[in-house]
Amino acid sequence: MTIQSKQPSDSRSAVPPVERPSAEAHVIRTDAEAIAVAEKLAAEFARDASKRDRERIWPKEELDAFSQSGLWSVNVPKAYGGPDLSYVTLSKVITIISAADPSLGQIPQNHLGVVAAIRTVSDEAQKKLLFAEVLSGTRFGNAFSEFGSKRAADFETKFVDAGDHVVVNGQKFYSSGALLAHLVPIVALDDEGRAWYAIADRGAPGLTVIDDWSSFGQKTTLSGTVLLDNVKVPKTHLVPGYKGYDRPTADGAIFQIIQAAVDLGIAKAAINETIDFVRTKSRAWIDSGVDHAWQDPYTIQAVGDLRLRANAAEAVLDKAGLAVDRAVAEPNEKTVAEAQIAVAESKILTTEIAINATNKLFELAGTRSTLAEHNLDRHWRNARTHTLHDPVRWKYAILGNYYLNDVNPPFHAWS
Structure with missing residues (x-):
């Protein structure tokens, strides 16, 4: 049951999608390399972190450098071309980046979580397709949480089957990274009430991201409201996320x-x-x-x-x-x-x-x-x-x- 609906204050603040990277992202191969790359980036990110916070400047160039560095694919399995590094290393990378700019450190959180979920629940064809996207430099945002639901895990966003694709309708908030993402995983329920990740193109018709994040902290996590009005998602990009929680998984x-x-x-x-x-x-x-x-x-x-x-x-x-x-x-x-x-x-x-x-x-x-x-x-x-x-x-x-x-x-x- 919805107890409150969040209305965007100004529909004109809808943000257009960003272009995909023109070059393939680097692929990191060792834990030591990941730490070295993170430390180099952190030194650059720290330089204007205070100014970005003060003036709420989106870290667009920094984000491009971050996702192209290879650090966004460190948990892609080796069988699919990834480095499959330890989660000790992944945590160190996020710590290093967050010490420089915690907004930048938070942005890939859901991206990395969805990569892990794909490993857990997707079939072979889907893994090959989506891991190739990640390795190339594609950024996942997120459209998981909803503003007015009774509890965090109560979702009202739903999809219906339409043949080779599904159609998603709903509204999301706390959507870290969605503003400058290339793909947006949407948590949506099927007709049995099971939660899936419907991974939509950021520029898909009907998918609107509103720049209305007004928190006093973590100002540049590229979050806001996501409106979903008959958004089409191909079934190749429909990930059965619920399977990650119907049995023990990490x-x-x-x-x-x-x-x-x-x-x-x-x-x-x-x-x-x-x-x-x-x-x-x-x-x-x-x-x-x-x-x-x-x-x-x-x-x-x-x-x-x-x-x-x-x-x-x-x-x-x-x-x-x-x-x-x-x-x-x-x-x-x-x-x-x-x-x-x-x-x-x-x-x-x-x-x-x-x-x-x-x-x-x-x-x-x-x-x-x-x-x-x-x-x-x-x-x-x-x-x-x-x-x-x-x-x-x-x-x-x-x-x-x-x-x-x-x-x-x-x-x-x-x-």
Whole structure:
């Protein structure tokens, strides 16, 4: 039942589709190469990240460089020409990019999740077709969540069979990446209530993306409202996503681990900003008896605590990546539950360090750090916005039930 419908404030803000890349994307072959490419891109992305946030400038050139780099195909299986890298590496890549610009770090989250889902649920012909698209540099956006439904997993968008294609109708929101995507996977229900990914061309007639994302954080994730008015999707691009959740698979844990990596990146950026500001701009406190802010024993202790907790979160995120690798290689009730639990633990720790580090930035750096010229509040705004994706208070309950009562986590894309 719909309790509220979100109406776009201005239909004139509909955004036209972008052209496909003219050149084939690079294909990364090793974990070390992926990390090196991510670090090189991150150095470039960080340069104007504050300006993009301040002025809400779309990262179009940066996104093109990102998706052409090969980092958007790192989880394509080797059998289809991909590198099939570890989810430890994938998480590190997202962390590195997110430390430079967390909006850019978030944009490929659903793309990578859909790539994983195709591996899990598609037949051979569909895998060959869609993985070839990904390897060539095609970007998936997303049209998953709906604004007014009762719960996140309650979908009202539906499709009907029309021979060699289906016709989709509905309305979506929180559609990260959709504005500048090449293809838009739409979560839509069939007549049995099963959820599929109907992967539509971004320029398909009836598919309209509205630039109306107005959050105070994660401003340039290229999100907004997606309107679906009799959108035709060929059955070659109709992926049975529901099959990833009718038996144990790593699909949900994969969507989640990428979210955790974004939050760790935000935390790392905030800690680095804190250290830089304290060492170069902050003044020593009047009662400290020291000449420089970086000599303050309480500041020293606080920075040590932040680094410790960030390192712990990163270690647990690595552990979660290994657990996801095992669940992908051998999906069963045990390995999938272990992956879900490890990812839930990492989600808790990365959420908490992201919020804590972005708060401490101002406490330790002092009043001067709040000046608009520094735009350091973007770190807190990004952390506060992104960590709302799914509540960690429920992660604690999942962990407790698992360890105390041997109850496996619920099985869906948020777990």
